[in-house]
Structure formats: structure tokens, C-alpha cells
Amino acid sequence: MESKIAKALKLKYEPVAIVWSDEKPEDAVQFKEGQWGCVMWMLARAAKGEVA
Numbered sequence: 001m002e003s004k005i006a007k008a009l010k011l012k013y014e015p016v017a018i019v020w021s022d023e024k025p026e027d028a029v030q031f032k033e034g035q036w037g038c039v040m041w042m043l044a045r046a047a048k049g050e051v052a
Helices: 004-009 039-047
Strands: none
């Protein structure tokens, strides 16, 4: 997706949004069951183009 705001601000990476849903995509990235983790790394990967 192209972002006019990102272009105007000359951002290095694309903006990332978090969308809450009751359904999870088949290839969704997630933490191992029973484990905690930092979502910052998932957001960083999404900003670089990886679909979470």
C-alpha cells in the first residue's frame, strides 16, 4: 500500500497498523504457545514488508 503521509514525511519504512480481529490468517506470525515475547520485533518486521 502506498502512503501519502509516508511520502510527505520521507519515512525510511512504511507505516504499520495493528488491527484487532477474531480470525487469524493461516500464515500469521505468532509467539510459541505458553511463551511471552516483545511485539516490537514483529512490528519492525512488518515495517520492512513482512506480512504478519
